[in-house]
Amino acid sequence: MASQTGPSRRTFLAAGSAVAAGAAVPLLSSCSTSSATKDTSASDAKAELPTYAPVTAVRPDLPASPQGSMPGYFSYPRNPKPAFPTPPLEGLDEVSIIYPTYSAVPPKPGNNAFWQRLNKGAGADLKITLATGGDYPTKFQTLIAGGDLPDIAGFPVPTPDQPQVMSRLFADLGPYLSGDAAKEFPYLANIPTASWKTAVANGTIYAVPQPRALPSNPLFARVDLIQQLGANPEPKSYQEFLQLMKDVTDPKKSRWAFADVWGMVTHLQMMLGAPNVWDNSTGTFTSTWADERTKQALGMVRDMVKQGLFHPDAASATAQFTPLREYFTSGRTVMTSDGYAAWDIFGQQIGYDKVTAMVEPKHDGGGDARHFGGTGSQGLTVIRKGLGEKKTRALVNLLNWLCAPIGTQEHLYRKFGVEGTDFTWKDGMPTLTAKGSRELVDVQYITDAPTILGPGQKATVTTQHAWHTRVTAGLLPNPAVGRYSDTNSRKGSQLKKITDDAQLDIAFGRQPLSHWDDVVKQWRSTGGDKMAAEYSRSTA
Incomplete structure (x- = not known):
């Protein structure tokens, strides 16, 4: 559940x-x-x-979709x-x-x-x-x-x-x-x-x-705060999303839009149409780190930080669940990126009517961005x-x-x-x-058993089901899921640290955006190119 x-x-x-x-x-x-x-x-x-x-032991109140969204239940069946x-x-x-x-x-x-x-x-x-x-x-x-x-x-x-x-x-x-x-x-x-x-x-x-x-992780939002502030809870483009971040940020009231650099980079990659970790559309694996849209997303986050839209402790809080969740539930951040199960954690803590998950828009508008798929x-x-x-x-x-x-x-x-x-x-x-x-x-x-939505209140489960159905309709998979890379098994943490550290350095002004080009070269020579070759052989 x-x-x-x-x-x-x-x-x-x-x-x-x-x-x-x-x-x-x-x-x-x-x-x-x-x-x-x-x-x-x-x-x-x-x-x-x-x-x-x-197998369906009991009929759900809301069905699963062929694309992979979960079924929803409004109550737990008695006397099974x-x-x-x-x-x-x-x-x-x-x-x-x-x-x-x-x-x-x-x-x-x-x-x-x-x-x-x-x-x-x-x-x-x-x-x-x-x-x-x-x-x-x-x-x-x-x-x-x-x-x-x-x-x-x-x-x-x-x-x-x-x-x-x-x-x-x-x-x-x-x-x-x-x-x-x-x-x-x-x-x-x-x-x-x-x-x-x-x-x-x-x-x-x-x-x-x-x-x-x-x-993968939804972009959660404090819909109660957004509505109180008269902001737009359903932005249809990046510019509308950026305006939402500006509208909810008020340092005098200890309230900021976001706090997780890596999480925001990922959601912006979705808006920009960047690959989900890897791309193999040509039969050869290429990394999202080398894609210009990832560099663009990182530059956008850097600009957000410059504009004061990130929590002042974001540098230390990035990817740390305890502070990020506490900022969100206390209202010090209005949006956060977290696992889908956090929807129930937040709902139980502060009320389901105060929390929703946003659907990322395409950068220039024109519909929903393709949400990244996880591992399943x-x-x-x-x-x-x-x-x-x-x-x-x-x-x-x-x-x-x-x-x-x-x-x-x-x-x-x-x-x-x-x-x-x-x-x-x-x-x-x-x-x-x-x-x-x-x-x-x-x-x-x-x-x-396969995960489900609920059992829970009808309004809550219906909202969650609608989000899952909508994002799974155009889910963008990571083509490396299920493929083994010996290099990744040995150097995965080392390679991850290279890109993680560089994102923080650039976001907080310790390095210029142009530094990312050198980071990608380092990542590739340290093992990234070997990973790509190993994944590519699986499609040969």
Whole structure:
């Protein structure tokens, strides 16, 4: 559900880059005898993804669109029916699992009735180890280096030597999930095709994704403040958007338009029609950093900062969720860029009637800009190699069980537990009690059913659904999603720092706009050109 939150795309990619920065040597050492090759891009492009077979356990109030917008629900269905006649792990004693979490760590099973019921529903003791999201890449590196692998593990992306790591240590799930084979696991087959692209390695499926919405970060706006100030909440061109920023900015009242440099550059790239990270329209990958429209967007942000439209602490707050969200909810900024799940976070904090998501206009007017698509998934989950066919199949079925959608008893139990103990009904929605909140084992970071909008108030869900439907109609995908670059796995964080630092230097006047040309040259020579070549080979 949209109200359940985790890291945004930016946070997740940064976590993966942490592995790239520090894990290469141990991973290479542990996988040096693998027969897998570094460059598997050509075979990956031919991998057979699961046949998509949508499942609707309960009819939504607002339908999903063929372009990928999520269905919407105004209430949570009461008395759902079980989807599984027997527990997925029936016959097994225990299963070891490790994954990153972005929620509070619950009490251990001995003092946790929720966890005990989760074990009963699964049919075995779930020996779960939780690691905080920011620490997980390092934890995973340690597991790989020491060979101390659990049965199921979250897999950070990108990971150096990813094809070799997958081939040597984790099970090939292609026999269970490629093509029509996935129909044996209907709730995994219910995951949209776009979410499976990142699960491919060595020309087959090696992981199960955690599906997420297709659009990248929305541009959120305090519509209440915009209306109070008599400004235009729906600008139809860049000039109207810039005027909106000027109209809402008033330093004497500690109110500014924005605070996130990188976020604004991205939304301006959309308005200008720049590529979404990469462009391969000619069959060769070229980076958005080398596109003149990106340089133009950066110059526009520099001018915004000069005009005083950015929060005075923007240099330190850029991409830092805590201050950016606090500025927005307190009204010190009127717009912010954040993950789509933040819509519910903001709505619950300050009221849904005060928050909306804007649709970026084309720079010169004439309609909506193409919103950038994300990865369609937040993370990957893998199964240890060498467990035997029977156990491996049971573990795939456990992941299938964890993907049972809204309208099934399994969904209700894993999200909310037992009525009267873990949750009570409030406004048509199961609401966790203090005990339920404390004991909840948030397994959505292993895998989950496809994301939905709501359940929630009709007006709110309808507004969210309208935004998602509108932006997904013309979504601009990143063509590199689902393609592996060995250079990106090793140098991703280094390359990201080059462009991140330069954007801040230019935006805040520490370097002229012309400095960007030198930055692009440095980025290309440091590894950007190799990344482009590796991605291009996958389309040859």
